[in-house]
Amino acid sequence: MSSQLRPLAPLAENPKLKSGPGSSNSTAPGQNSRRASHSSSGRPDPLGTEVHLSASRIGPGVIPTGRMDVVPHEELSPEEKAKRLAAYAAVDEHVKDFHKVLGIGSGSTVPYVVERLCQPPHCYANSDRWYVPTGFQSKELIVKAGLNLGDVDQFPTIDVTIDGADEVDDELNAIKGGGACQLREKVLAEAATHFIIVADSRKDSHVLGQTWKQGVPIEVAPFAWAKVFVNLQKMGCEKPTLRMGKMKAGPVVTDNGNFVIDAVFSEPYMRDPAELLHRIKMLTGVLEVGLFVGMAEAAYFGYPDGTVMARWQDGRREQVDATKGLEIAESGKRV
Numbered sequence: 150m151s152s153q154l155r156p157l158a159p160l161a162e163n164p165k166l167k168s169g170p171g172s173s174n175s176t177a178p179g180q181n182s183r184r185a186s187h188s189s190s191g192r193p194d195p196l197g198t199e200v201h202l203s204a205s206r207i208g209p210g211v212i213p214t215g216r217m218d219v220v221p222h223e224e225l226s227p228e229e230k231a232k233r234l235a236a237y238a239a240v241d242e243h244v245k246d247f248h249k250v251l252g253i254g255s256g257s258t259v260p261y262v263v264e265r266l267c268q269p270p271h272c273y274a275n276s277d278r279w280y281v282p283t284g285f286q287s288k289e290l291i292v293k294a295g296l297n298l299g300d301v302d303q304f305p306t307i308d309v310t311i312d313g314a315d316e317v318d319d320e321l322n323a324i325k326g327g328g329a330c331q332l333r334e335k336v337l338a339e340a341a342t343h344f345i346i347v348a349d350s351r352k353d354s355h356v357l358g359q360t361w362k363q364g365v366p367i368e369v370a371p372f373a374w375a376k377v378f379v380n381l382q383k384m385g386c387e388k389p390t391l392r393m394g395k396m397k398a399g400p401v402v403t404d405n406g407n408f409v410i411d412a413v414f415s416e417p418y419m420r421d422p423a424e425l426l427h428r429i430k431m432l433t434g435v436l437e438v439g440l441f442v443g444m445a446e447a448a449y450f451g452y453p454d455g456t457v458m459a460r461w462q463d464g465r466r467e468q469v470d471a472t473k474g475l476e477i478a479e480s481g482k483r484v
């Protein structure tokens with residue numbers, strides 16, 4: 150029977166693959182053939198290396214349009230409107246034309262960040278700008294919007310990272326990782342010159358743990374999860390839980406192939422997030438903790454009444470105008 154089967158052509162001899170995406174002969178849409186070390190702005194690639202082809206465009210059937218469909222603002226729920234307004238305000242206040250590398254966070258608020266970045270005036274800088282994702286979801290957002298996709302190993306210094314949060318305290322410390330992205334998110338937050346949080350008003354809190362009741366998300370090496378679990382209990386964690394998948398038997402597996410333990414700590418622990426972070430991180434098997442302490446420069450909270458409150462690390466609070474991009478959002482046009 151095997152004699153009837155024709156052997157597959159080696160990849161290099163397959164004419165279809167020779168000019169296909171990812172081939173070294175191909176000139177895929179967008180920036181595939183561009184060397185980051187010689188960008189049109191003359192800005193050098195931080196590592197002086199050629200951009201990886203795989204980093205430019207991904208996914209079968211993905212057509213980078215450079216455009217995004219915008220849902221008319223009036224069609225959104227009050228919570229979604231609040232997220233959009235917070236995202237628009239943060240982009241308008243913190244992203245400048247000269248910022249050439251942006252970090253894009255994860256969650257349900259961040260799509261509005263990308264939406265605004267695809268609108269005037271920000272979109273005019275996009276051909277010469279690189280976007281670094283914090284996980285699968287934001288990678289998809291970047292690719293589908295037709296933006297230049299980069300990675301943190303190409304751009305270990307990022308101009309601005311904008312990300313969501315599960316809860317933010319009075320000092321802008323945050324719980325993150327509700328979507329299990331905290332490891333990459335923290336790397337991109339740390340790599341950023343400016344790390345900005347966007348959220349709706351439900352995340353605006355005084356002490357961590359007051360509104361986010363499911364605990365601190367901790368990414369752990371799979372083989373070590375039970376050991377970390379027991380050590381968290383010994384440390385005083387009231388209720389560690391191995392996060393389980395939905396529509397999947399077994400635990401959630403992160404974009405990095407790890408597990409997540411959600412660890413609830415009582416208020417005295419949560420009032421000193423720096424100490425708690427340090428202690429959890431010292432447990433062998435822990436890869437990253439979803440406590441972002443002293444990292445955010447500002448946080449933008451959208452309220453259901455259409456206002457946006459910006460909070461700063463020095464304690465300043467100010468209401469900001471978030472309506473600049475709404476003309477486009479209200480029309481529901483493609484941008």
Ligand SMILES: O=C[C@H](O)[C@H](O)[C@H](O)COP(=O)(O)O
Binds near residue numbers: 255259325328331
């Ligand atoms: O792992 C996920 C992230 O930390 C998210 O940024 C966080 O869960 C907030 O997400 P959302 O904007 O959906 O509230």
